[in-house]
Amino acid sequence: MTYDIAIIGGGMAGASLALALKDLPLSIALVEAVPYDSAAQPAFDARAIALAAGSQRILHTMGVWDAMAARGVTAIEHIHVSERGGFGTTRLDAVEEQVSALGYVVEGRVIGAALTDALAQCSNIDLLCPAELTAVQMAGDAADIQLSHGGAARSLRARLLVAADGGRSTVRELIGANTWELDYGQTAVIATVATDRPHGNIAYERFTDTGPLALLPCDPPADGDTALQGCRWSLVWTARDAQTDELLALSDAEFLQRLQQRFGYRAGRFLRTSGRHAYPLVLRFVREAAAERIAFVGNAAHAIHPVAGQGFNLGLRDVAALAQVISCAVARGEDIGSLAVLRDYAVWRRPDYLRTAAFTDGLVRTYSNDLPPLKLVRNLGLLALDALPPLKHLLARQSMGLNGHLPRLACGLKLQVTSDK
Numbered sequence: 001m002t003y004d005i006a007i008i009g010g011g012m013a014g015a016s017l018a019l020a021l022k023d024l025p026l027s028i029a030l031v032e033a034v035p036y037d038s039a040a041q042p043a044f045d046a047r048a049i050a051l052a053a054g055s056q057r058i059l060h061t062m063g064v065w066d067a068m069a070a071r072g073v074t075a076i077e078h079i080h081v082s083e084r085g086g087f088g089t090t091r092l093d094a095v096e097e098q099v100s101a102l103g104y105v106v107e108g109r110v111i112g113a114a115l116t117d118a119l120a121q122c123s124n125i126d127l128l129c130p131a132e133l134t135a136v137q138m139a140g141d142a143a144d145i146q147l148s149h150g151g152a153a154r155s156l157r158a159r160l161l162v163a164a165d166g167g168r169s170t171v172r173e174l175i176g177a178n179t180w181e182l183d184y185g186q187t188a189v190i191a192t193v194a195t196d197r198p199h200g201n202i203a204y205e206r207f208t209d210t211g212p213l214a215l216l217p218c219d220p221p222a223d224g225d226t227a228l229q230g231c232r233w234s235l236v237w238t239a240r241d242a243q244t245d246e247l248l249a250l251s252d253a254e255f256l257q258r259l260q261q262r263f264g265y266r267a268g269r270f271l272r273t274s275g276r277h278a279y280p281l282v283l284r285f286v287r288e289a290a291a292e293r294i295a296f297v298g299n300a301a302h303a304i305h306p307v308a309g310q311g312f313n314l315g316l317r318d319v320a321a322l323a324q325v326i327s328c329a330v331a332r333g334e335d336i337g338s339l340a341v342l343r344d345y346a347v348w349r350r351p352d353y354l355r356t357a358a359f360t361d362g363l364v365r366t367y368s369n370d371l372p373p374l375k376l377v378r379n380l381g382l383l384a385l386d387a388l389p390p391l392k393h394l395l396a397r398q399s400m401g402l403n404g405h406l407p408r409l410a411c412g413l414k415l416q417v418t419s420d421k
């Protein structure tokens with residue numbers, strides 16, 4: 001079978017890309033290894049994702065936001081940044097930024113349900129699932145792809161192969177893509193917690209000597225436990241690798257007590273916690289986001305620290321940019337898998353990768369050194385940032401994913417089969 005595009009990986013990035021392309025005159029195969037209704041599905045798990053305002057706009061223009069909102073999303077109206085044991089704080093505010101929300105917190109399973117329901121409506125997208133990529137070979141005008149589909153071997157050809165198969169990308173491995181990687185020696189422990197005080201739509205980022213702690217307001221989905229409405233949070237607790245096993249082994253009461261001690265009482269008293277899940281953290285980039293016949297999106301292209309919740313937001317901007325480059329190539333009658341077309345995508349994405357990595361990695365490094373003079377400078381920095389509106393505005397634009405050369409979808413404009421980029 002021959003397709004215009006084969007997308008390997010139907011997680012948040014791969015499924016979003018297929019949907020972004022749904023109105024173009026293209027045949028698309030979306031290859032996903034794990035069934036969406038399986039408990040082992042790795043892409044739409046217990047994580048809650050902070051979607052930046054720019055990402056919400058992309059999803060809205062693609063036509064999937066309303067379905068997510070109906071299932072349950074929580075607006076972030078304020079962001080509060082502080083350091084444990086420090087005096088400096090910075091606050092970002094939606095009203096000051098003249099937006100209705102700085103972003104939204106959405107549970108992974110809500111994102112998954114909205115994307116997969118929308119996929120089921122698309123006649124030009126073949127969802128091959130459970131199907132796993134086993135081999136790939138570039139053959140001049142197409143990529144030859146081998147799959148194990150429901151246990152049987154199957155071959156596909158595609159003019160363009162998109163790697164959306166996540167951090168442990170098989171595509172990257174099979175084609176020997178040049179990759180740069182740094183292990184943070186840190187693990188993110190996530191849980192859903194409840195407090196005795198309403199969240200007030202505030203997201204907290206608190207830096208501690210062992211790593212950042214994020215507390216995101218996260219109301220239960222429409223089909224969830226409404227008793228927790230208004231005082232439920234998604235916690236991302238970054239700890240050094242050596243401390244992770246201990247954190248995971250604590251009883252719920254001990255965990256809540258430890259959290260209270262590290263976070264303080266700004267969000268109230270921690271009363272309940274869900275089970276905990278751990279994610280080891282690395283910084284990783286493919287050297288080139290595209291080559292002849294192939295493009296990388298999402299975590300297959302990059303993995304960054306979850307501080308400031310930027311990973312999927314960066315991936316969604318990949319999706320919006322690649323979809324636009326493809327739509328322009330279709331309009332001009334060009335080969336969508338050619339290097340000339342895909343180089344535009346790689347060049348476009350590079351500044352955003354560098355800016356976002358510098359932002360997140362810079363935060364992690366700045367706050368992981370506990371020398372007293374540095375701590376003083378950091379706290380003065382937070383105070384200064386709070387007092388300087390232009391600087392704060394720049395930080396807010398970066399957090400909202402509204403800096404740099406934005407794709408049409410992030411500007412609220414639909415893709416067109418047009419040659420304007």
Ligand SMILES: Cc1cc2nc3c(=O)[nH]c(=O)nc-3n(C[C@H](O)[C@H](O)[C@H](O)COP(=O)(O)OP(=O)(O)OC[C@H]3O[C@@H](n4cnc5c(N)ncnc54)[C@H](O)[C@@H]3O)c2cc1C
Binds near residue numbers: 043169171297299
């Ligand atoms: C603790 C934590 C908190 C985070 N919080 C945020 C946040 O608040 N905001 C934010 O923007 N980002 C956040 N992120 C980042 C975000 O979760 C990721 O960027 C995003 O999930 C990556 O999606 P993806 O589709 O690229 O990859 P994945 O989710 O890894 O999906 C890859 C898919 O490919 C499939 N697959 C793999 N190999 C094959 C194969 N050989 N054949 C076929 N299919 C295959 C897998 O089954 C999977 O479904 C967070 C990350 C962590 C760890």
